[in-house]
Amino acid sequence: MMTGVDRAPVTSVSVVIPLLDNVGDLAAQLHAVTTQECRVPFEIVVADNGSTDGSLELAAAWSTRDGRVRVVDASDRPGPAAARNRGVATSVADAVAFCDADDVVAPGWLQALVDELPDADVVAGACDFASLNGGEQGKTVVSHASHFGFLPAGLGANLAIRRAVLLRIGGFDEELQVGEDIDLCWRAQLAGHRFVSATEPVVARRDRAAARPRRTQLMRYGRSEAALFRRFRGEGMPRNVGLTAKTYGWLMLNLPRAAVDPVCRTRWTRAFYVRWGRMCGSVEHRVLFP
Secondary structure, eight states: OOSSOOOOOOOOEEEEEEESSOTTTHHHHHHHHHTOOOSSOEEEEEEESOOOSSHHHHHHHHHHHOTTEEEEEOOSSOSHHHHHHHHHHTOOOSEEEEOOTTSEEOTTHHHHHHHHGGGOSEEEEEEEOSGGGTSOTTOOBOOSSGGGTSSOOOOTTSEEEEHHHHHHTTSSOTTOSSSHHHHHHHHHHHTTOOEEEEEEEEEEOOOOSSHHHHHHHHHHHHHHHHHHHHHHGGGTOOOOHHHHHHHHHHHHHHHHHHTTOHHHHHHHHHHHHHHHHHHHHHHHHTOOOO
16 A cells, blocks of 8 residues: 555655775776666765775766766764765655675666665665675575564665655664664555565675674674564564574584584574574663563
């Protein structure tokens, strides 16, 4: 059910890229985005969230070479939600597509998102978590929130939404430093807007290179999941007790194997730090979401 927003044809797209100290990866993403073939005009809005490593200057150099690239100052409030909102505020296109500065969109990504919008209000694409991280190419993941046992959702690294819908639901929630993309998808659906998961728009995701930033990121994911539970439990988001018990059981059973098997260690570490983050988030947000 639409709530007063018509699905008019999409005649233009703004690609919004939040930026914060991604000088080593930004050029690859900007090249991938600027070389997209799309049947409607598009611009690229780089929303800088306070970079100090030279990535702002790199983005500005791209803007002088390609008139479709604009750089906007989004440094007044930290977080990708605030950066995306600032980028959207400077855009005027019918639809907005989001990707991240340290990833790489696949050829055909933007047109594939646009192709889904005639029958949708929010579109989440697929993510390739392997090819930029030494893994098998061609393997993608479409569902990004199925483990919650609630509504489907996509990641801000590969998302498109009609501008009218985005404005109606108030944009990204800037109080959330992580999980703001899932929050946006759920609020849109609860407001009556149609969400679609698509396999054709693909983005290759890049993991953090160093171990400590990876652990910190995983814990932030877990903390955000507790925050999401506090927000949406009244709408029917469950604790998913079965999956929680299964995960903790798997962690205990596979601890000895993780000590000697690097592949198992990677999976074990990811599950452990997300759950640890959930425990911290449960204390912080005064909910039980282990």
